[in-house]
Amino acid sequence: MYDCIVVGSGLAGSSLATVLSRQGWHVLLLERRHLPQHKVCGEFLSPEAQAILGGLGLYDTVAHLHPATMDMARLTTPAGLHLHVQLPGQAWGVSRFALDAALLAAAAEAGATVRTGITVTGTTPTSSGHIVAARCGQDQLTFTARAVVVACGRNPVPALRPVPDAPRPTIAQTHIGVKCHYTNLAMPPQVELYLFPGGYVGLSPVEDGRANLCLLTTHAAFTAAGASAEAMLAAVCHWNQALARRLQEGTFLPDTQVTVASVDLKQRAVPWNGVARVGDAVTMIPPLCGDGMAMALRSAQLCAPLAHDFLRGACSLAGWEERYRQQWHRTFDPAMRVGRMLQAALIQPGVHDMLLLLGNILPPLARTAVHTTRATR
Ligand SMILES: Cc1cc2nc3c(=O)[nH]c(=O)nc-3n(C[C@H](O)[C@H](O)[C@H](O)COP(=O)(O)OP(=O)(O)OC[C@H]3O[C@@H](n4cnc5c(N)ncnc54)[C@H](O)[C@@H]3O)c2cc1C
Structure with a gap:
């Protein structure tokens, strides 16, 4: 025992x-x-x-x-408004x-x-x-x-x-999460949050010079976008052009992509x-x-x-x-x-x-x- x-x-x-x-x-x-x-x-x-x-x-x-390491958070809305917030530490x-x-x-x-x-x-x-x-x-x-x-x-x-x-909860009341890594993205020491109707995308540096992209959205927004991680990310880039511009430089690493439903x-x-x-x-x-x-x-x-x-x-x-x-x-x-x-x-x-x-x-x-x-x- x-x-x-x-x-x-x-x-x-x-x-x-x-x-x-x-x-x-x-x-x-x-x-x-x-x-x-x-x-x-x-x-x-x-x-x-x-x-x-x-x-x-x-x-x-x-x-x-x-x-x-990161010491700042930067939020960006679809209208292009930014807010920088100092993190309470590193x-x-x-x-x-x-x-x-x-x-x-x-x-x-x-x-x-x-x-x-x-x-x-x-x-x-x-x-x-x-x-x-x-x-x-x-x-x-x-x-x-x-x-x-x-x-x-x-x-x-x-x-x-x-x-x-x-x-x-009914499926419509739940959220869906997607994460993947990118290389070749210049990452300042900050977490970037890109807001869109029904969710947000976080972009932050991780070890080995990679960037983590993580998206959380309502089931409704995910379905309306085409019900796939790729379609959802394309829709978010359409809503929030700052994110679209940001991701242009990077290389997506497909083997790092995972999705979770019913959150x-x-x-x-x-x-x-x-x-x-x-x-x-x-x-x-x-x-x-x-x-x-x-x-x-x-x-x-x-x-x-x-x-x-x-x-x-x-x-x-x-x-x-x-x-x-x-x-x-x-x-x-x-x-x-x-x-x-x-x-x-x-x-x-x-x-x-x-x-x-x-x-x-x-x-x-x-x-x-x-x-x-x-x-x-
Ligand atoms: C989209 C999204 C983004 C997030 N971003 C952040 C972030 O940036 N920073 C942050 O701090 N938090 C973030 N979180 C929250 C964070 O991921 C969780 O709070 C954290 O992982 C909780 O840790 P845990 O150990 O409780 O559970 P988990 O990390 O989920 O670990 C649970 C483990 O239990 C195992 N398990 C499950 N069922 C069984 C079973 N029946 N038998 C045996 N094993 C089992 C699983 O395989 C898993 O390994 C995010 C969450 C989501 C959904």
């Missing part, structure tokens, strides 16, 4: 597995994919993430990937291809048993802990552990959803449902704020000492649940509220021009808006 099974090896899962393994616990980390692989993400690691990585003992792991640009693999390797190095290509299908409580059911190809597997932490991000299997029987930005936050949940498995953090990865790391940082206390018998399961729920809501609720409002406003035509004008007249307002979306500051 393991002390703890962690489901999913994104930032939240791998970092939690690393911390618990370093404390001497017998940890199993289960991941459905084989890494490295590309993932839909803007790959903008906010300034706040570095302190959290330090607290988790993972700063060097990420610094060794030679992330690109952000990093690092591909999920490299980052997720490095964090998984750190967990293994810390002593966790890591198994990839295994999809967890459910967990059942027992008198001594949990039975975790999983699938590996055609094989059905079971594992047992005293504790389980779900870190499986968005869109997990039904049994791992925050509230399995809650009504799911639910309104899901209720559920930090505990039978077992602890960390990262996006709690709720989807508004991507435009570029803080989802820091928040995934921060939730693992909140959960780790409580899991440790439970495993060493210093608190009950109910005590772990109560303290984690309280800490999660206290830490993330205010930033989630502002982030969701800001994301919804910035993709509305007319509203984004007004907000950018306001930000140009009152630069401290723009900085405050960025600041209040940070749960991890």
Whole structure:
């Protein structure tokens, strides 16, 4: 029997597995994919993430990937309005291809048993802990552990959803994300956000001189554009000519392109449902704020000492649940509220021009808006 099974090896899962393994616990980390692989993400690691990585003992792991650096954000509307906002510190640009693999390797190095290509299908409580059911190809597997932490991000299997029987949003209420890399684009140390009706495109430098392009849009805008990543990007370039001009210099790298559908930005936050949940498995953090990865790391940082206390018998399961729920809501609720409002406003035509004008007249307002979306500051 393991002390703890962690489901999913994104930032939240791998970092939690690393911390618990370093404390001497017998940890199993289960991941459905084989890494490295590309993932839909803007790959903008906010300034706040570095302190959290330090607290988790993972700063060097990420610094060794030679992330690109950024200290400004530049927003551009289809009408050509710009807003420059100073970031609250230096952000990093690092591909999920490299980052997720490095964090998984750190967990293994810390002593966790890591198994990839295994999809967890459910967990059942027992008198001594949990039975975790999983699938590996055609094989059905079971594992047992005293504790389980779900870190499986968005869109997990039904049994791992925050509230399995809650009504799911209709497809029209969801968003679609696309990411790809470019080479040969001159990238100043800034993240560039190009707004369009129904979404935005982020362009930011990552390691090895590449640029990450990441697009998030409503299902309606994606369908109206032609229902493919290529058609959507062509439509965005038509709306926002500044992006079209920007991309002309670059070379698109087709093998880096990935798309994700059914992104639910309104899901209720559920930090505990039978077992602890960390990262996006709690709720989807508004991507435009570029803080989802820091928040995934921060939730693992909140959960780790409580899991440790439970495993060493210093608190009950109910005590772990109560303290984690309280800490999660206290830490993330205010930033989630502002982030969701800001994301919804910035993709509305007319509203984004007004907000950018306001930000140009009152630069401290723009900085405050960025600041209040940070749960991890
Ligand atoms: C379009 C878009 C752009 C974004 N841009 C940014 C950005 O620029 N900066 C930022 O900070 N955040 C960004 N985010 C948010 C960020 O990607 C997430 O907040 C972050 O990845 C959450 O990390 P996580 O570890 O919780 O989940 P994930 O990174 O999703 O990891 C979950 C892992 O669990 C695995 N898994 C899932 N189900 C199972 C299962 N049943 N069994 C086993 N394994 C399973 C998955 O394969 C995956 O590896 C963006 C999100 C989107 C959609």
